[in-house]
Amino acid sequence: AQSVTQLDSQVPVFEEAPVELRCNYSSSVSVYLFWYVQYPNQGLQLLLKYLSGSTLVKGINGFEAEFNKSQTSFHLRKPSVHISDTAEYFCAVSNTGRRALTFGSGTRLQVQP
Amino acid sequence: GAGVSQTPSNKVTEKGKYVELRCDPISGHTALYWYRQSLGQGPEFLIYFQGTGAADDSGLPNDRFFAVRPEGSVSTLKIQRTERGDSAVYLCASSSTGTGGKTDTQYFGPGTRLTVL
Numbered sequence: 281a282q283s284v285t286q287l288d289s290q291v292p293v294f295e296e297a298p299v300e301l302r303c304n305y306s307s308s309v310s311v312y313l314f315w316y317v318q319y320p321n322q323g324l325q326l327l328l329k330y331l332s333g334s335t336l337v338k339g340i341n342g343f344e345a346e347f348n349k350s351q352t353s354f355h356l357r358k359p360s361v362h363i364s365d366t367a368e369y370f371c372a373v374s375n376t377g378r379r380a381l382t383f384g385s386g387t388r389l390q391v392q393p
Numbered sequence: 394g395a396g397v398s399q400t401p402s403n404k405v406t407e408k409g410k411y412v413e414l415r416c417d418p419i420s421g422h423t424a425l426y427w428y429r430q431s432l433g434q435g436p437e438f439l440i441y442f443q444g445t446g447a448a449d450d451s452g453l454p455n456d457r458f459f460a461v462r463p464e465g466s467v468s469t470l471k472i473q474r475t476e477r478g479d480s481a482v483y484l485c486a487s488s489s490t491g492t493g494g495k496t497d498t499q500y501f502g503p504g505t506r507l508t509v510l
Contacts, residue, residue: 284435316501323397324436324484324501370435380426380449381499383435 282307284371286384294392295363301356301387303345303371313354314372314381315345324370330354341365366391395419397502399485405508406475414470414505418487425468426499427460428484436484442468475509482506 283306293299305311315327328339335347345356354371368388372381398417406412418425424443428436438452442462453459457475462468472479486499 286435323503324486326498326500329498372435378449379424380438380441380452381428381436382438383428385433385435 282309282311282373282375282378282382284373284382284384286371286387288387289385290388290390292390292392293361296360298359299357299361299365299389301369301371301389303354303356303384305352305354305371305373307352307373307375309375309377311373311375313345313347314374315339315343315354315356316370316372316383318368318370318386320367327356327369361389361391363391363393365389397485397487397500399483399502399505401505402503403506403508405510407510408475408477410475410509412472412475412507414472414483414507416468416470416485416487416502418466418468418485419500422487422489422500423465424488424490424497424499425462426486426488427468427470428486430482430484430504432481439470439483472507475507477509480507480509 285304313330316324317327318324328337330337330347338344343358368386370386371384374381400415426441427439430436440460441449445465457473460470482504484504485502488497488499
């Protein structure tokens with residue numbers, strides 16, 4: 281079985297400040313890791329994914345994440361956030377044996393002016 | 394091109410009624426997934442189709458839930474004898490393939506918000 285933990289349900293941050301959204305996972309097999317963003321009243325959109333190779337993954341809108349196998353983490357970072365980054369962010373995991381995604385409970389990023 | 398579409402966008406029904414939710418995947422995508430997202434939670438997997446067949450239905454909560462994909466394209470999620478606890482947003486996703494050594498990006502539709510009164 282696999283699981284994802286997003287410890288922070290809400291992260292308030294001021295515009296142009298850096299942000300880190302934390303994600304930890306648990307799995308007995310090798311995993312694939314994803315970050316999705318959900319803007320208000322919209323569907324889930326893929327930000328970035330880790331399948332293999334370089335542990336630092338760059339995504340859309342200036343976001344990046346680093347896969348850390350020893351700490352079973354895949355934290356999402358952005359050096360300078362904008363008001364438009366206000367949204368719900370979901371970390372998810374899958375593996376070669378199970379295509380379905382297992383999601384965390386989400387982190388609401390609130391960017392304040 | 395067109396993304397994943399879902400109809401209806403909203404569905405209100407009464408306890409005990411039967412509902413059908415439709416998903417149109419991205420053209421050519423062979424893999425299709427259904428998830429359910431309750432308020433304040435992340436999406437939870439329900440069922441995964443590879444072509445016409447259900448490759449993994451381990452997420453279906455009970456036998457009131459059933460899904461079909463008869464021609465390998467459009468899928469319908471069917472819920473019998475709806476209960477208030479079924480109220481949630483039902484999400485559909487598709488990907489270009491579910492086979493091979495690596496997983497493919499799942500593209501999500503906007504969801505159907507189901508409210509059971």
